[in-house]
Amino acid sequence: MSGIQHIFVNYVPAQDRILVRVSTTDNTEMRMWLTRRFITVLWPVMLQMLESDPSVVGQSNTQTKQEVLSFRHEEAISKTRFTKSYQTPPEVKPVNQVTFLITKLSTKRLDNGRTQMIFGTAKGRSLQFVVDRTLTHSLCKLIADCASKAKWDLDLKITKASAAVPVDRTIN
Numbered sequence: 001m002s003g004i005q006h007i008f009v010n011y012v013p014a015q016d017r018i019l020v021r022v023s024t025t026d027n028t029e030m031r032m033w034l035t036r037r038f039i040t041v042l043w044p045v046m047l048q049m050l051e052s053d054p055s056v057v058g059q060s061n062t063q064t065k066q067e068v069l070s071f072r073h074e075e076a077i078s079k080t081r082f083t084k085s086y087q088t089p090p091e092v093k094p095v096n097q098v099t100f101l102i103t104k105l106s107t108k109r110l111d112n113g114r115t116q117m118i119f120g121t122a123k124g125r126s127l128q129f130v131v132d133r134t135l136t137h138s139l140c141k142l143i144a145d146c147a148s149k150a151k152w153d154l155d156l157k158i159t160k161a162s163a164a165v166p167v168d169r170t171i172n
Contacts, residue, residue, distance in 0.1 A: 004129055009142035011150045018146045019099065022129060030127045031099040032119055036152045038102055039143060043156055045107060046143075049115050049136050050158065066159045073158045076137035100125060 008021040018034040034042070051057070051065070053072060059065040104120035110130060118128040131139065137158075144156040 004131070004135065007135075007139065007142065009139070009146055011146040013150075016150070017101075018143065018150070022127075024129070030129070032127060033099050033101045034143070035101070036147070036150070036154070038105075039147055039152070039154060039156070042105060042143070043140075043154070045105060046136060046140055047158070049107065049131075050133060050140070052109070053113065053133055070159045072133070073137050073140075076134040077141055079134060080138040080141075100127060102127075 003025045004022055005025050006023045008019075010019050011017075012019050015033065016036070018039070020030075020032045020034060022030045022032075024030075050069060050072070053069070055072065056065050056069050059068055100119070100121050102119045103122045104126075106118040106120070108116045108118075110116055112132070114130050114132045115136070116128060116130050118126050120126040140156075140158060147154045147156055
């Protein structure tokens with residue numbers, strides 16, 4: 001399975017959607033539209049993925065868990081380069097010629113804290129990639145920043161306690 005090389009997340013006002021472009025090490029690119037409604041489904045799942053970190057789970061009280069999660073988030077964000085502009089390599093092979101409107105999400109926990117994310121459309125198409133905790137933290141920041149720019153009035157905070165949701169699940 002190829003790895004993620006670069007992720008571009010941007011709010012597109014004309015669509016009132018977030019555009020996500022993911023380029024991989026095997027020169028493919030996935031393009032997805034995320035709606036406000038879908039972000040409200042995606043966010044708790046991403047929080048659950050982050051809260052499954054052993055350093056968070058191992059804490060005995062909620063306040064300490066939130067502090068460790070916040071520390072891990074800041075640590076991951078500090079290691080990510082957000083200033084590099086997204087450039088599609090000339091030899092890139094788009095997985096799809098159009099951008100998929102995402103309506104479904106499945107996740108599956110893999111080894112070493114990685115998670116496979118499978119994004120689906122209403123017409124049964126899907127895109128999938130694997131993220132680790134650092135990439136999940138970075139993706140959370142990018143999505144939260146775009147949702148704020150969109151003025152969607154969503155409470156997308158990392159330290160907000162999420163409901164106990166299993167990581168291996170499918171959402172429609």
